[in-house]
Amino acid sequence: MKYENQRLCVPRNPAPRPLPPGMPFERDRLLRVLANVWVNGTELHYFLIQGPEPQRQAVRDAFTEWKGLPLGLKFTETTNRAAAEVRISFDAADGSWSYVGRDVLGIPNTQATMNFGWDLTDDYGHTTALHEIGHTLGLPHEHQNPFSGIQWDVEKVYAYFTGSPNNWSRAQTDSNVLHKFSTTEVDGSAWDPDSVMEYWFPAGLIIEPAQYAAGLMPAGGLSAQDIEWAKKFYPGQAPGPKVLEPFTSRPFTLGPGEQADFALEPDESRPYTISTFGTSDVVMVLFEDDAGTLRYLGGDDDGGTGLNARLHLRLLAGRRYVVRLRLYWAGGTGTSAIMYW
Template sequence: MNIALFYQAKKTIEPKASYEVAVAENPRNRRVSEPGRKKRAVNRHTHFWAPGRSLRIAFLNGDQDFKDAVKAAANNWLPHINLTFDFIEGNEGDIRIQSEAGIYWSYIGTDALLDTDDPTMYLSPDQHMPEFFAANVMHEFGHALGAEHEHLHPEASIPWNKEAVYASWGVNADADENDPKRQAVDERYFNLLDASEVNHSTYDPLSIMHYEVRQHWTHGDVKIDLNLTLSEKDKAFMEKAYPYSTAENE
């Protein structure tokens, strides 16, 4: 299975608004921070919440089993971040979770503050597949904490068989570069982040933020299974993004 079964249509984020809300939340977002795992730079800023704060995470729907499974998986990030999660009911959360079958999606970090009405994260109620569900929840909470996709790392050298990937996602074989379905697949898998615009460590195929790479999607024997746990680089990245003491970074 893929790390995401279905993707919400990408919501338009106005760069100026993204920058302003990020810096208002955490002034350190105004600059690219010290080397860590890669982050997309919009106006060359990051999207981290203010260290030490409590994030209110609202469940808009879902049964208790779903909510308990989300909490258990999301809490795997807590030992590595100077944040607390306050899970609440209602629609007043900084992060608002909608349970919807077949959808996994999240805003990147503080961009969630730009949308005050709609869900900021979608999670499919797949808790009957515990490992798969937990991996997806950790992945989406990684986005909610400010991380981007690892398979789009500037140094990733996955030998994609693009035709096979297109076919798996229902892109017509004769689709040109302007075809919306092809563009969506290109953005999900092939359009690497620009090394001049991101701050990154070495590529990490073990990251929870990496998509599964099926063997028939590549040339040769390259295959990356669904990562089920946080990697050591995932943990180190978040520890730098959300330190308990900022003195060393001033």
């Protein structure tokens, strides 16, 4: 794929969640690395905001490619904007961008969470669609990996990106290119210059590694490392949920990024509390089983708070619910518990 004056993605992120000072390094690192990862098995609904049909179909095809790895995520197009976690616009004046991972849940449903600002029907457009969906899955830009070893010719980087077609400010160039993530923000994986999350860079911007002085031009599409990352966090085959009985504590022992699923079927309709116990940091998400489709009801993230994840919801007798727990940090004992009452 030839690099020639390509327009590039600008990710959007709310301010990172503040964490208490003095937190142990390992706990801090795990909370930041896993902050935007969905629970495995999540069904993400996406809504296409107008746009020409060829562009819309290109987005559908990119979702299908990610799902076909296979992943333990489901992507479902919906015509109900209010029911969509992911809302995709096609504003040619706004570039291409996406919020990252679970940050989309904090964006009002009147706003898009992803935009495509150029044609998606050629090879570069297909890679752009895969790239923005990668952000929604929780992937950051690869060239900002602290393990990349990239040394930039900073003034040439500014000159290039402040010019056409991107026309970024120096501050935007800092944020999108020159800024390196902290080692606390990434999972420790080696730099992947062929990642779908990597930018294309022309000759003269990179000083080191020397082999990229003539330009960094990924092949396009998903790399082997992209696929490995996605399958690690979203395994296509997961064990079925364990049964959770009311007023009965169920222990769980997980490693960082691992998940436990529980099914519950209340025998009376009333308000219930679902809570974890222990010193671990988890995100807890509750779904209602609607004829085999799991519909999101609520979630709580106790990461870094010193509290436990807890939900208060009215559940209905005879309905089946699934609660999913994804661990950031295991705490002192490595074992926690869940109960509902």
